[in-house]
Amino acid sequence: MSLILYAIPFFLAFIALEYVISKRKAQQVYRFHDAVTSLNIGFISETIRSVLKLMSIFVYALVVEQVAAFEWDLKNPAVWIVAFFMYDFFYYWAHRSGHEVNLLWASHVVHHSSEEFNLSTALRQSWTNQIFYWIFYLPMAIVGIPVKVFVIIALLSALYQFWSHTRLVGKLGWADRIFVTPSNHRCHHGRNDYCIDKNYGGTLIIWDRMFGTYTEERDDEPVIYGTLTPLNSWNPVWGNFKNYTTLWRDMRHAKGLHAKLHVVFAPPGLVKTSTDQTPLALNTQRFETPVTRWQPIYGWLASGVVLALVIELLRVAPDLSWPARLAFTCMIVLNTAGLSRIFEGRANAVKLEAGRCLVMLGPLVAGVWFYPLPPVVRVGALGVLVVSMALLYLLQRDGTPSAETHAMEAA
Numbered sequence: 550m551s552l553i554l555y556a557i558p559f560f561l562a563f564i565a566l567e568y569v570i571s572k573r574k575a576q577q578v579y580r581f582h583d584a585v586t587s588l589n590i591g592f593i594s595e596t597i598r599s600v601l602k603l604m605s606i607f608v609y610a611l612v613v614e615q616v617a618a619f620e621w622d623l624k625n626p627a628v629w630i631v632a633f634f635m636y637d638f639f640y641y642w643a644h645r646s647g648h649e650v651n652l653l654w655a656s657h658v659v660h661h662s663s664e665e666f667n668l669s670t671a672l673r674q675s676w677t678n679q680i681f682y683w684i685f686y687l688p689m690a691i692v693g694i695p696v697k698v699f700v701i702i703a704l705l706s707a708l709y710q711f712w713s714h715t716r717l718v719g720k721l722g723w724a725d726r727i728f729v730t731p732s733n734h735r736c737h738h739g740r741n742d743y744c745i746d747k748n749y750g751g752t753l754i755i756w757d758r759m760f761g762t763y764t765e766e767r768d769d770e771p772v773i774y775g776t777l778t779p780l781n782s783w784n785p786v787w788g789n790f791k792n793y794t795t796l797w798r799d800m801r802h803a804k805g806l807h808a809k810l811h812v813v814f815a816p817p818g819l820v821k822t823s824t825d826q827t828p829l830a831l832n833t834q835r836f837e838t839p840v841t842r843w844q845p846i847y848g849w850l851a852s853g854v855v856l857a858l859v860i861e862l863l864r865v866a867p868d869l870s871w872p873a874r875l876a877f878t879c880m881i882v883l884n885t886a887g888l889s890r891i892f893e894g895r896a897n898a899v900k901l902e903a904g905r906c907l908v909m910l911g912p913l914v915a916g917v918w919f920y921p922l923p924p925v926v927r928v929g930a931l932g933v934l935v936v937s938m939a940l941l942y943l944l945q946r947d948g949t950p951s952a953e954t955h956a957m958e959a960a
């Protein structure tokens with residue numbers, strides 16, 4: 550099971566705390582649809598990444614075994630210090646490539662698709678980036694950094710990066726020039742001209758200062774969060790694959806191998822896309838759809854179900870066949886996609902969601918899920934399904950909001 554999963558209760562507690570503090574300060578930091586989307590993307594990314602991570606760790610271990618240049622003693626503090634600096638250095642280059650290579654941007658863009666910046670944004674992680682990023686850390690395996698050290702350092706780095714996603718911590722003086730802090734990571738998430746392709750660091754910001762990608766947050770120009778080509782959707786599936794579809798279309802339109810390779814490997818800003826007719830200029834509008842009366846209760850309940858199913862999947866995964874795992878994962882993904890259709894006021898979204906809830910009754914009643922947990926867990930799950938159906942009835946009765954989306958001036 551992914552170790553990060555154990556940190557999720559703490560992440561959620563800090564998100565709740567950030568929300569309460571922001572309310573007290575009368576500072577709007579969270580929007581309902583955006584936060585739910587970030588969390589659902591994060592929950593699913595943990596299930597997918599847990600499998601992909603195992604594969605990358607397997608390859609890493611193989612390289613250590615076959616070609617390690619040195620043998621390190623785990624008790625020697627030097628191995629931990631060297632590993633920390635090496636990991637952070639390669640993280641910088643992996644992250645920079647994630648922004649400056651079109652194929653990798655297609656994956657990393659998910660993390661930047663939120664037009665808010667808060668602790669829930671930290672959890673909005675790509676479902677596919679583990680396919681690519683392990684390659685960047687292989688030099689650590691080649692010098693023989695043991696797998697255990699690599700895994701622990703990677704985990705600590707991921708945990709560290711959580712706190713840098715907040716608007717509630719201001720500038721921190723000298724720390725902003727040594728470490729990745731909320732101030733310099735806010736710039737990284739900005740779509741202002743001075744923020745584009747800046748501050749790639751994971752734990753240390755010194756790499757950006759060394760390689761010319763460092764910028765300081767400006768008091769005279771507040772950061773506008775998001776990407777120059779906005780996602781304009783609450784759908785986690787579209788968020789994860791939209792740029793791949795554009796990439797595929799652009800590759801098909803490109804004439805000749807050289808042009809096709811250019812589409813795949815050139816920086817996103819240099820790739821002339823077949824579909825993107827909008828000028829890549831800063832706009833200060835954010836994607837917004839109406840929050841109807843019952844949406845918050847249904848949205849949080851449905852997200853709780855997603856988290857419960859993710860935990861259940863990770864619990865039973867070792868005993869499942871690969872097709873069964875895939876089917877389970879697809880069903881969780883469908884949960885989030887169905888919810889986003891309600892958020893976006895799509896036609897028949899509520900009816901489709903009700904149909905999905907009915908389908909979920911099957912594995913629950915048949916005892917496929919939450920087995921052999923005590924019956925009370927299954928009864929509780931059944932209760933949640935009944936409440937979900939009742940809420941869907943109320944959502945349907947209230948009518949779906951217009952599918953037309955509302956643009957809102959960023960604060």
Ligand SMILES: [Zn+2]
Pocket residue numbers: 644647648657660661737
């Ligand atoms: Zn980034």
Ligand SMILES: [Zn+2]
Pocket residue numbers: 660671714734738
């Ligand atoms: Zn970030």
